Amino acid sequence: MNHTVFKEWFISQLIPNIPPSSIIVMDNASYHSSQIDKLPTTSDRKTVIKDWLIEKGETPGDDLLKDDLLAMVKQHTSRWPRKYEIDIIASKHGHKVVRLPPYHCQYNPIELIWSQVKQYAKKNNFKMSDLKSLISEALQQVTPENWKNAVNHAETLQRDDTSRDLAIDNFVDSFVINLESSDEEEL
Template sequence: MAMDHRVYTWRFEFKLGGLLAPARRTTRLPGDVVRSSVLSFYERKEVPTLQKIQEELKENISFNGCIESLRKILKRIGFTYGKVDGRKFLMERNDIANARTQFLRERRRHKHPAKKIVYLDETWVNQNYTVGICWTDTASQQATGIQAPTGKGNRLIILHAGTKDGFVENAELVFQAKNDGDYQHQMNSAVFEEWFKNQLLPNIAPNSVIVMDNAPYYSVKIEKPPTSSWRKADIKDWLVNKGAQPSDELLKRELYAMSKTYFTGNKYRIDTIAEEAGHEVVRLPAYHCFYNPIELIWGQVKSYVAQRNTFKLAELKPLLKRP
């Protein structure tokens, strides 16, 4: 008979040299036991180390393996030792999780052969962008490898859109921006809206679904609702414009609470422009850029540029347009 692959752990209690009772037999696989042990540290708000995990497993299941064996087990079952991705905690926030569910539901609803889904996004490439690693001759006394100019050089911002059939024809926007920090500060709502109306909408199929994230320049609101920092008179005027008749006796906090009942939700300029042209906008949930396949294309584009970049701005823009 073949040996059972499961590991059976027996625990006994002894008192004054006498056997009291056998403990419950467990049939969990070793990986499950180790995983539960590691996760229990996080539940107790403790940092698990190899030594701590080893000690706990030794106490609980009489584990007698060495530190290196434990390290191999952890890697085999999917653990890695590295920097914690804080975004994953944010992604499980209730409001973000609800937005993710709503997005996936919308995506399923639009999954129809006759409907085109258009993904848009922007990225950047610096003039001196190049590969980070390459073959170097360590036996040579001279430096080898790609010799890139110092500094980042000028920056090009790229805005484009694509479908399952490739990039949208004539929808490419490439322009030079000042190299003064975050490239997203160079892209503003006026530039985006002009591109959206004049380059994107005329070149996509009728009744398309346009997927985008929630970048500030995509999300200019048609109407801004009152906030607690508004003056009392301004909140009252806003309510009157909504058809309300607030009493002069109401305090500012009462007017502010009243305004919430008249606010019907955020409405974005871009969404309205798309609707008037017969399209629909679907927004990605925060921290979920991986649902936008154009993000993968940007990685390929940058890799192509890095391997062929001559560090001349005049040659960089044509390089971006090559297949």
């Protein structure tokens, strides 16, 4: 899979087949995340970073080091939020893309559905020549109830993780020791 293939599928297969004003949950696979006007990184040449800043209305001095230029980029990232090509395509069709946090694919219900599809293919001892028809069969086996269960599972994981995070925060906060002197602690 690459961005070109994904974009073609997104435009020709997904967009025409979903209800108006849909919310599309997207993970952070590289082919889902092709950026428009990508922020410069350490792998860019100094002139590229400087030109990008100038294009954004900044006036970086000629004496700045590459690290200084990148610090300028980082300082203003809230003014230049990331824009993803797929998000813009979706919004032009009245849809919204919601991106999952990086490294949290377990919150995406589609992962459970793909697992179901793969298990179907595995049970049917597929040959590569039969894979396309077998996947089509497997997708037809996916029911609204399967989707409901997958969404409920993802929501449960999110609630459990949030509860665990809050418990850890509260536990850690109970160990914080204030080292500032107070009126009660005279030496």
